[in-house]
Amino acid sequence: MHILLERVGRGDVRATWLDLSREGVPERMETLALGGLPALVEAEEAGAPGSADRPRWVWDDTRAWYPALLSAGARVERCVDLRLCHVILRGSTLTAATPLARADPGPWDAVVEPEAEAPAVHTALFDLDEPADAAVASPASVRDEFVAQEQAIASSADPRRLRLLLAAESAGALIGVELQYAGLPYSAERHDALLTGLLGPRPAYGRPAVLEGLVRELREQLEAPDLNPDSPPDLLKALQRAGILATSTRSWELRRIEHPVIDPLLRYKKLSRLLTANGWTWLDAWVHDGRFRPDYVPGGVVTGRWATRGGGALQLPRQVRGAVVADPGWKLVVADAAQLEPRVLTGLSGDEAMAAAGRGKDLYEGIVASGAVDARAQAKVAMLGAMYGATTGESGRLMPRLTRAFPRAVRLVEDAARAGERGEKVTSRLGRSSPLPGGRWGEVQSAASAADATEADERRARSLGRDWGRFTRNFVVQASAAEWALCWMAELRNRLTALAPGAAFTASPHLVYFLHDEVIVHTPEELADEVAAAVRASAEQAGRLLFGAFPVEFPVTAAIVDSYAEAK
DNA sequence: GAAAAGGGCGCG
DNA sequence: AAAGCGCGCCCTTTTC
Numbered sequence: 001m002h003i004l005l006e007r008v009g010r011g012d013v014r015a016t017w018l019d020l021s022r023e024g025v026p027e028r029m030e031t032l033a034l035g036g037l038p039a040l041v042e043a044e045e046a047g048a049p050g051s052a053d054r055p056r057w058v059w060d061d062t063r064a065w066y067p068a069l070l071s072a073g074a075r076v077e078r079c080v081d082l083r084l085c086h087v088i089l090r091g092s093t094l095t096a097a098t099p100l101a102r103a104d105p106g107p108w109d110a111v112v113e114p115e116a117e118a119p120a121v122h123t124a125l126f127d128l129d130e131p132a133d134a135a136v137a138s139p140a141s142v143r144d145e146f147v148a149q150e151q152a153i154a155s156s157a158d159p160r161r162l163r164l165l166l167a168a169e170s171a172g173a174l175i176g177v178e179l180q181y182a183g184l185p186y187s188a189e190r191h192d193a194l195l196t197g198l199l200g201p202r203p204a205y206g207r208p209a210v211l212e213g214l215v216r217e218l219r220e221q222l223e224a225p226d227l228n229p230d231s232p233p234d235l236l237k238a239l240q241r242a243g244i245l246a247t248s249t250r251s252w253e254l255r256r257i258e259h260p261v262i263d264p265l266l267r268y269k270k271l272s273r274l275l276t277a278n279g280w281t282w283l284d285a286w287v288h289d290g291r292f293r294p295d296y297v298p299g300g301v302v303t304g305r306w307a308t309r310g311g312g313a314l315q316l317p318r319q320v321r322g323a324v325v326a327d328p329g330w331k332l333v334v335a336d337a338a339q340l341e342p343r344v345l346t347g348l349s350g351d352e353a354m355a356a357a358g359r360g361k362d363l364y365e366g367i368v369a370s371g372a373v374d375a376r377a378q379a380k381v382a383m384l385g386a387m388y389g390a391t392t393g394e395s396g397r398l399m400p401r402l403t404r405a406f407p408r409a410v411r412l413v414e415d416a417a418r419a420g421e422r423g424e425k426v427t428s429r430l431g432r433s434s435p436l437p438g439g440r441w442g443e444v445q446s447a448a449s450a451a452d453a454t455e456a457d458e459r460r461a462r463s464l465g466r467d468w469g470r471f472t473r474n475f476v477v478q479a480s481a482a483e484w485a486l487c488w489m490a491e492l493r494n495r496l497t498a499l500a501p502g503a504a505f506t507a508s509p510h511l512v513y514f515l516h517d518e519v520i521v522h523t524p525e526e527l528a529d530e531v532a533a534a535v536r537a538s539a540e541q542a543g544r545l546l547f548g549a550f551p552v553e554f555p556v557t558a559a560i561v562d563s564y565a566e567a568k
Numbered sequence: 569g570a571a572a573a574g575g576g577c578g579c580g
Numbered sequence: 581a582a583a584g585c586g587c588g589c590c591c592t593t594t595t596c
Contacts, residue, residue, distance in 0.1 A: 315578040388584035474585040
């Protein structure tokens with residue numbers, strides 16, 4: 001049963017019960033005040049979890065509906081996020097022939113401006129004074145859009161995969177809101193202690209003492225009393241005056257130079273980065289009441305990966321992970337999918353040899369054992385090179401050996417690269433397609449094939465083509481890996497709910513962090529082992545959902561710890 | 569004086 | 581060894 005929700009009039013919501021087997025004819029409709037919605041949701045969600053008569057809530061945008069429901073204690077098991085699904089169906093090669101994909105851009109294609117959207121965590125319970133244009137959809141369009149999407153899926157080239165993708169994407173939208181609601185358990189005290197230990201006490205203004213001392217040292221050693229080490233041109237000039245032949249001020253380049261100024265300079269860079277990215281200002285802005293609550297954006301990346309808005313949650317440095325600490329009596333289960341992308345490539349290509357290499361062990365060790373390369377580091381660099389399109393260096397040199405050992409896997413990424421070079425779309429396992437090259441790509445390519453094309457035109461076109469080929473090469477793997485991760489997390493979410501039936505969301509095991517191929521669950525100590533088992537079982541299930549019976553394994557590590565820093 | 573671009577670095 | 585993919589965010593410099 002689908003229940004469509006849309007805003008009507010001022011402060012009302014219309015719920016429409018729709019049974020798809022009845023041609024989109026509504027079973028019943030009900031208009032209620034917004035304040036009454038949590039009660040409706042709770043009543044409809046009260047059935048046995050997972051049973052067929054469970055509702056699937058259909059709305060324009062999960063971020064606009066779910067935070068207030070969650071705050072009111074109304075948890076939702078399943079939804080359809082029409083905005084996210086629309087993006088997928090408009091772009092997918094599997095639905096290219098459908099009316100939904102062929103129509104001119106409409107309101108559902110509008111980019112949602114971050115500032116037009118209420119910050120999810122601060123949304124009051126259905127603010128009645130919300131401006132009228134806040135709703136994305138006009139009153140009639142939720143049902144029209146839902147019906148159009150259903151039609152597009154049904155007439156697509158692979159409805160099963162698309163349905164799975166859209167369900168996973170929508171589950172991701174729910175999880176994104178729940179992650180923010182729960183927050184990552186975070187000790188501001190530990191973070192502050194770490195900063196103070198490395199930088200000195202928090203200054204009222206200006207640089208902390210340790211950084212100030214380093215700047216003084218740099219200025220003396222380089223005999224540049226006005227040096228601003230934060231200015232790359234300034235710094236480069238000072239280095240060159242001191243006889244250091246660097247072409248940039250990047251740390252990895254400086255690291256190879258032997259000179260007494262390099263050590264303090266590298267220390268300055270590291271500490272300065274810590275201060276500006278995750279210093280006290282960051283702490284004040286993002287950590288409150290023992291929780292770090294970043295603003296996740298499911299589907300925020302072209303490949304279907306998530307993005308974040310503010311807080312930099314997906315770049316939380318290893319350096320500060322000791323501040324992520326479980327509550328007393330609780331544990332963190334930190335889970336990481338081992339070598340996810342190469343394993344996804346294995347499944348995509350049906351490469352039996354690579355599946356065997358990854359069976360029961362570290363995939364890179366397995367590649368060494370297969371005789372393709374001599375050392376684990378080589379296996380890793382070769383695989384990354386294949387998936388990213390490396391042509392030079394060690395990675396490029398290893399490609400022929402990798403190709404000989406795993407022809408199917410390598411052919412899959414090569415084919416994706418060639419398609420991109422021709423300006424075609426490529427499509428992930430479940431049906432997310434890459435965008436077409438934009439900007440001046442078309443012009444450049446036609447200029448290069450024109451009769452009067454110069455050599456420079458051709459070079460430029462080839463270079464742009466290769467660039468786009470590397471993007472599509474990586475797209476098929478990264479997008480499919482993102483799908484695996486969504487399925488993993490959605491499955492895990494259901495299993496966690498089942499571990500503590502009837503318990504309030506944040507009083508039972510729940511997801512608190514997601515990082516592409518890694519999740520953290522916050523759980524009462526006594527359930528930690530069961531959570532770890534659920535994490536592994538969910539990974540197996542995700543593998544089956546994407547690749548059926550093909551024997552590619554998806555091992556996950558699951559560490560039961562008090563602090564994130566203790567994992568791996 | 570604001571916006572865009574560039575350099576750099578954190579994460580996967 | 582620092583290339584080859586996807587990001588977000590900070591600071592400085594350049595451009596409008």
